[in-house]
Amino acid sequence: MAETSDWRLFGQEKYLFSVDLIRREYDREQVVNSPWEDDHCEFCKTEFMKHNFPDVLHEGYTTPNGLHWVCEDCFNDFRTMFRWNVVESSDQRSPRNPHE
Numbered sequence: 001m002a003e004t005s006d007w008r009l010f011g012q013e014k015y016l017f018s019v020d021l022i023r024r025e026y027d028r029e030q031v032v033n034s035p036w037e038d039d040h041c042e043f044c045k046t047e048f049m050k051h052n053f054p055d056v057l058h059e060g061y062t063t064p065n066g067l068h069w070v071c072e073d074c075f076n077d078f079r080t081m082f083r084w085n086v087v088e089s090s091d092q093r094s095p096r097n098p099h100e
Contacts, residue, residue: 002077008043016042016068017082021061022089026050026069043074061086 002008026048028037038049041060048069049056061070064087075084 002081004081006077008074008077012042013082016063016070016084019063019068019082019084020087021070021075021084022064022087023059023061024089025059026057039069041071041074042068043078044071046071064089 026039027050028039028048037051038047038056040047041057047056048058048060048071050058052058057071060072061075061084062068070078078084
C-alpha cells in the first residue's frame with residue numbers, strides 16, 4: 001500500500017475516490033470521438049496502447065466510461081486508499097462512450 005506522500009499522488013482523489021473500476025483490455029478505438037491512440041496511468045503515467053511497443057501496457061483498470069486508466073501496479077498500491085470497487089463489465093474489450 002502506498003503512503004500519502006507517494007510521488008504518484010497529485011489530486012486524483014477528486015475524480016477517482018470510491019469509483020467503480022473494470023479490468024479490461026485497452027482499445028482506444030472503441031471510444032467515440034477520441035483523437036488519441038493512447039492513454040496513461042492516472043498515477044505513474046505508464047502508457048496504455050493497442051500497439052505492441054516496448055514498455056506499453058495492453059490492459060489495466062479503467063472507469064466504466066473508459067476515461068481514466070490505472071495500471072496493475074498502481075491499482076495494487078492505491079486500491080485500499082482510494083476504496084475502489086472492481087466490477088464486471090458486460091463487454092471486457094470496449095471502453096464506454098466518454099459522453100455517457
